[in-house]
Amino acid sequence: MGERLRVAVLGAGTVGTEVIRLLTTQADDLAARVGARLELVGVAVRNRHAERDPAVPVELLTEDARALVDKADVVVEVMGGIEPARELILRAIRHGAAVVTANKALLAEDGPTLYAAADAAGVDLYFEAAVAGGIPVVRAVRESLAGDQVRRVLGIVNGTTNYVLDKMATEGVELEQAVKEAQALGYAEADPTADVEGYDAAAKAAILASLAFHTRVPLDAVGRTGITGLTSTDVMWAERTGHVLKLLAVAERAHDEDTGVDGVLVGVHPALVPEHHPLAKVSGSYNAVFVETASAGELMFLGRGAGGAPTASAVMGDVVSVARHRVVGGRGPVESSYADLPVLPPDAARARFQLRLDVADRPGVLAQVAAAHAEHGVSIEAVRQSPGDAAVAHLVITTHTTSERALRATADAVAALPSVRRVVSVLRVEGA
Amino acid sequence: MGERLRVAVLGAGTVGTEVIRLLTTQADDLAARVGARLELVGVAVRNRHAERDPAVPVELLTEDARALVDKADVVVEVMGGIEPARELILRAIRHGAAVVTANKALLAEDGPTLYAAADAAGVDLYFEAAVAGGIPVVRAVRESLAGDQVRRVLGIVNGTTNYVLDKMATEGVELEQAVKEAQALGYAEADPTADVEGYDAAAKAAILASLAFHTRVPLDAVGRTGITGLTSTDVMWAERTGHVLKLLAVAERAHDEDTGVDGVLVGVHPALVPEHHPLAKVSGSYNAVFVETASAGELMFLGRGAGGAPTASAVMGDVVSVARHRVVGGRGPVESSYADLPVLPPDAARARFQLRLDVADRPGVLAQVAAAHAEHGVSIEAVRQSPGDAAVAHLVITTHTTSERALRATADAVAALPSVRRVVSVLRVEGA
Numbered sequence: 001m002g003e004r005l006r007v008a009v010l011g012a013g014t015v016g017t018e019v020i021r022l023l024t025t026q027a028d029d030l031a032a033r034v035g036a037r038l039e040l041v042g043v044a045v046r047n048r049h050a051e052r053d054p055a056v057p058v059e060l061l062t063e064d065a066r067a068l069v070d071k072a073d074v075v076v077e078v079m080g081g082i083e084p085a086r087e088l089i090l091r092a093i094r095h096g097a098a099v100v101t102a103n104k105a106l107l108a109e110d111g112p113t114l115y116a117a118a119d120a121a122g123v124d125l126y127f128e129a130a131v132a133g134g135i136p137v138v139r140a141v142r143e144s145l146a147g148d149q150v151r152r153v154l155g156i157v158n159g160t161t162n163y164v165l166d167k168m169a170t171e172g173v174e175l176e177q178a179v180k181e182a183q184a185l186g187y188a189e190a191d192p193t194a195d196v197e198g199y200d201a202a203a204k205a206a207i208l209a210s211l212a213f214h215t216r217v218p219l220d221a222v223g224r225t226g227i228t229g230l231t232s233t234d235v236m237w238a239e240r241t242g243h244v245l246k247l248l249a250v251a252e253r254a255h256d257e258d259t260g261v262d263g264v265l266v267g268v269h270p271a272l273v274p275e276h277h278p279l280a281k282v283s284g285s286y287n288a289v290f291v292e293t294a295s296a297g298e299l300m301f302l303g304r305g306a307g308g309a310p311t312a313s314a315v316m317g318d319v320v321s322v323a324r325h326r327v328v329g330g331r332g333p334v335e336s337s338y339a340d341l342p343v344l345p346p347d348a349a350r351a352r353f354q355l356r357l358d359v360a361d362r363p364g365v366l367a368q369v370a371a372a373h374a375e376h377g378v379s380i381e382a383v384r385q386s387p388g389d390a391a392v393a394h395l396v397i398t399t400h401t402t403s404e405r406a407l408r409a410t411a412d413a414v415a416a417l418p419s420v421r422r423v424v425s426v427l428r429v430e431g432a
Numbered sequence: 433m434g435e436r437l438r439v440a441v442l443g444a445g446t447v448g449t450e451v452i453r454l455l456t457t458q459a460d461d462l463a464a465r466v467g468a469r470l471e472l473v474g475v476a477v478r479n480r481h482a483e484r485d486p487a488v489p490v491e492l493l494t495e496d497a498r499a500l501v502d503k504a505d506v507v508v509e510v511m512g513g514i515e516p517a518r519e520l521i522l523r524a525i526r527h528g529a530a531v532v533t534a535n536k537a538l539l540a541e542d543g544p545t546l547y548a549a550a551d552a553a554g555v556d557l558y559f560e561a562a563v564a565g566g567i568p569v570v571r572a573v574r575e576s577l578a579g580d581q582v583r584r585v586l587g588i589v590n591g592t593t594n595y596v597l598d599k600m601a602t603e604g605v606e607l608e609q610a611v612k613e614a615q616a617l618g619y620a621e622a623d624p625t626a627d628v629e630g631y632d633a634a635a636k637a638a639i640l641a642s643l644a645f646h647t648r649v650p651l652d653a654v655g656r657t658g659i660t661g662l663t664s665t666d667v668m669w670a671e672r673t674g675h676v677l678k679l680l681a682v683a684e685r686a687h688d689e690d691t692g693v694d695g696v697l698v699g700v701h702p703a704l705v706p707e708h709h710p711l712a713k714v715s716g717s718y719n720a721v722f723v724e725t726a727s728a729g730e731l732m733f734l735g736r737g738a739g740g741a742p743t744a745s746a747v748m749g750d751v752v753s754v755a756r757h758r759v760v761g762g763r764g765p766v767e768s769s770y771a772d773l774p775v776l777p778p779d780a781a782r783a784r785f786q787l788r789l790d791v792a793d794r795p796g797v798l799a800q801v802a803a804a805h806a807e808h809g810v811s812i813e814a815v816r817q818s819p820g821d822a823a824v825a826h827l828v829i830t831t832h833t834t835s836e837r838a839l840r841a842t843a844d845a846v847a848a849l850p851s852v853r854r855v856v857s858v859l860r861v862e863g864a
Binding site: 032136139143278293313314315317318321329338 | 450454458461462464465560566567568571572575576577578579580581646710713725726727728729730731732733734735736739741742744745746747748749750752753756760761762763765768770771
């Protein structure tokens with residue numbers, strides 16, 4: 001136990017502070033688990049005079065992140081953003097340090113550069129905290145399921161939007177109001193765009209898909225629809241038809257019927273989840289990742305997807321792993337992209353859909369709508385009709401599995417019917 | 433990719449057959465993921481002339497397990513039982529082979545001997561499949577949570593009993609009938625003792641507790657109550673009071689108030705789980721493990737806890753890990769028992785309890801029962817009284833958190849009251 005490993009922490013925000021707290025307060029346990037003491041040698045911050053949690057030792061603060069990186073065995077990057085995080089991680093790797101990062105944006109944008117650098121240098125690059133915070137899903141997909149074939153991953157990987165949709169469902173409020181409450185509770189940023197427009201979930205979807213399918217999935221190949229178009233009426237109709245509205249990250253093996261290409265589909269979109277599906281019960285700011293595999297069948301991982309302490313738990317699990325490799329030798333998994341599957345265009349998806357229409361309240365309209373579906377080869381599973389105001393009826397159509405392309409064409413044809421006032425919404429049904 | 437690793441499989445039952453199928457049909461994927469081809473060099477069975485699934489290559493069957501072990505780089509033990517599994521695993525380890533086992537009984541009975549042998553030989557010993565089948569909870573606790581402090585683990589780790597209790601709850605049948613149906617479906621063995629008396633769950637509890645608390649937990653220190661005492665009336669009252677009855681494996685950090693000792697408590701018992709708790713929704717033959725930690729907070733892992741394919745998924749994840757170590761060097765985690773916490777006697781537990789009593793239906797009885805609780809320092813949270821037949825009333829008492837010892841003394845005192853006909857049941861409330 002004479003050995004010690006020098007740990008540098010880049011960033012002292014919510015996550016960094018908790019990482020530092022654990023390194024300090026759990027030092028003896030960590031030493032026993034690693035087989036060497038983890039010595040915090042510095043904390044890089046932009047302004048070392050800013051006010052901080054007392055857990056952060058003032059004497060270890062530095063504004064010279066490069067010098068800090070150069071003297072570390074293990075570098076923990078929890079500063080976020082693309083630069084200088086990328087430059088510092090690459091510097092650490094070239095220096096022979098192991099790196100643990102929580103930086104989903106950087107991994108989704110330029111992961112392969114980092115993986116290649118780590119591989120060339122023979123050092124570990126771990127990133128459990130980049131997806132679903134405290135839920136150990138990266139290790140599960142990257143290691144535990146390495147002997148299985150993943151078919152589909154459905155994830156609630158953004159706690160802010162899950163909180164907002166939950167609030168809309170349980171209290172009947174509109175999106176704007178729910179976002180304000182999320183902001184008041186600190187669940188949503190002052191500018192909530194990254195969450196509500198699905199950018200955060202898309203980065204996580206790209207990372208999960210890359211791991212699950214042994215294929216590089218560039219961020220710009222990820223389909224993305226946020227929750228900003230959703231209203232309390234959408235939420236109400238979800239409930240009436242036995243569903244819960246969730247923003248899902250979906251990554252799946254798929255076949256593009258138009259081109260005949262087998263590949264993977266990755267996207268983020270609001271979806272109707274049947275109320276008996278395990279994902280339907282994931283409430284508030286919790287995250288969950290549901291995985292379907294050839295052998296294990298259906299698995300779900302549930303927990304806190306954000307917050308300082310849960311994210312720090314994931315970071316520290318990685319720190320123990322990479323530090324143990326320093327002590328006993330060896331390395332963790334490297335990038336696995338051998339399968340190199342084509343990433344299909346988002347509209348190659350096949351799924352069940354639910355269309356809501358406002359139509360003229362008179363006989364024969366349903367026949368016209370049904371005919372439009374039939375013309376595009378879209379098979380209808382269920383129809384619900386209910387009266388609205390002023391000679392308008394609400395029509396809710398659930399389809400059997402069909403291609404998104406056929407569905408979009410159907411929706412366009414339906415919208416053009418004289419008896420149809422408007423197509424109110426088109427939502428995918430997932431997890432059925 | 434010129435390298436190859438010789439894999440021996442011991443046992444060709446349900447799990448072994450699926451492992452062999454995956455080794456054969458996924459050979460190219462496995463080679464890409466490992467960095468070397470996995471060559472199945474033999475399958476040890478008791479009788480090589482028995483009829484088998486066509487996935488098992490007849491020419492690789494052997495009754496000489498020792499000779500097979502001696503020529504393998506990776507030994508997969510899926511034969512079960514204590515001997516000859518133990519002897520063969522130790523032989524493989526001494527030979528320098530990495531071992532992957534699904535043998536919960538052996539690990540719970542004699543894990544430390546195996547761990548010590550693997551550590552001395554510098555080889556990997558992996559056992560993801562020993563707990564909760566296809567759910568990657570061993571790796572989660574052993575690696576992902578290595579930087580956190582586990583406080584409590586609540587597991588539904590026996591699919592047979594979960595199916596039986598689910599059946600009793602949804603169809604109102606008695607235990608015996610539900611067990612028969614489980615047997616008809618192949619979920620329960622002809623002799624269901626290991627499942628219904630909690631022996632299987634106790635072995636898994638011991639393994640999980642050892643990992644979670646970095647402490648050796650001998651099997652005979654695990655408290656154990658099976659489900660055989662439960663009736664449809666227990667199930668009905670669980671529901672009426674907003675709970676679901678589950679057989680839980682519980683491992684937790686605890687303080688023994690009588691002795692002042694801090695340690696761990698490990699037990700298996702039927703428990704009332706509040707209907708809104710994630711474990712309450714784990715139905716049928718599914719397993720789930722709920723983990724409470726200091727930093728990550730609450731996590732849950734859900735999936736198939738048994739069956740050939742799910743268990744084989746867990747085995748193959750381990751095979752890929754240990755095989756990768758052969759290729760790139762290094763080793764996975766070794767036994768971590770540094771914390772060496774005392775294992776407390778099961779009755780040191782503190783929990784909420786629910787007592788059901790049949791009492792004389794006359795005024796003053798509740799006052800006497802309440803007084804008996806007060807005398808033993810047990811605080812009552814709720815009481816429900818409802819009329820029974822022939823001057824008997826049913827009393828359901830839910831306590832605040834109390835020690836199991838105080839609760840047992842209270843139950844004895846209550847049973848001795850002239851106005852109390854009998855104490856019908858005493859159940860713990862978990863996960864509240």
